[in-house]
Amino acid sequence: MSDCIFCQIIRGDIASEAVYVDERCYAFRDIDPQGPVHVLVCPREHIARVSDAQPTQEDLLGHLLWVAAEIARQERISEGGYRLVINCGVHGQQAVEHLHVHLIGGRQMAWPPG
Ligand code: DGP
Numbered sequence: 681m682s683d684c685i686f687c688q689i690i691r692g693d694i695a696s697e698a699v700y701v702d703e704r705c706y707a708f709r710d711i712d713p714q715g716p717v718h719v720l721v722c723p724r725e726h727i728a729r730v731s732d733a734q735p736t737q738e739d740l741l742g743h744l745l746w747v748a749a750e751i752a753r754q755e756r757i758s759e760g761g762y763r764l765v766i767n768c769g770v771h772g773q774q775a776v777e778h779l780h781v782h783l784i785g786g787r788q789m790a791w792p793p794g
Contacts, residue, residue: 681726686778690724700751704743707751707783716786717755717762721748727779729768748783757785 681687688694689708696708699719710718721744727733733741745764752758762785767774 681778684726684776684778686720686722686776686780687726690722699754700747702747704740705747707747710782714782715784715789717752717757717783719748719751719755719783721751721781721783723779728777729774730766730779731768733779744779744781748781751783752785755785760785762786763789 685694689696690706698706698708700707700721703724705721705723707719707721710720712718723737723740723744725740727737730741748764749758752762762783765782765784766772766779767782
């Protein structure tokens with residue numbers, strides 16, 4: 681989608697610090713990191729919310745999680761652990777309407793979230 685900020689990042693129209701790239705997804709560092717490691721894993725195709733994903737995109741959803749775990753290994757936070765978050769819609773406080781998995785780690789987390 682041309683005016684989606686993450687589509688613009690994925691196309692390279694807006695600068696980002698990429699940490700993992702393949703034919704299905706693009707992962708880059710969050711502009712407002714909530715931990716020493718904070719990466720957003722996005723599908724290249726525009727899916728606004730996880731709730732909009734279609735049955736044909738089931739493999740893609742799994743791929744995003746696999747990539748997040750791979751980046752965690754790359755960033756050396758696997759052993760200590762980390763958090764994966766997908767915010768969805770208004771109650772989920774999703775600010776950017778392009779599906780993304782937050783990978784946050786490198787510090788102790790609290791639970792439950794606020
Ligand atoms: P969410 O609330 O789940 O939609 O989180 C959106 C995240 O996207 C938020 O943590 C900040 C990040 N973000 C927003 N705009 C930009 C940007 O232009 N560049 C980068 N790197 N991150 C962005």
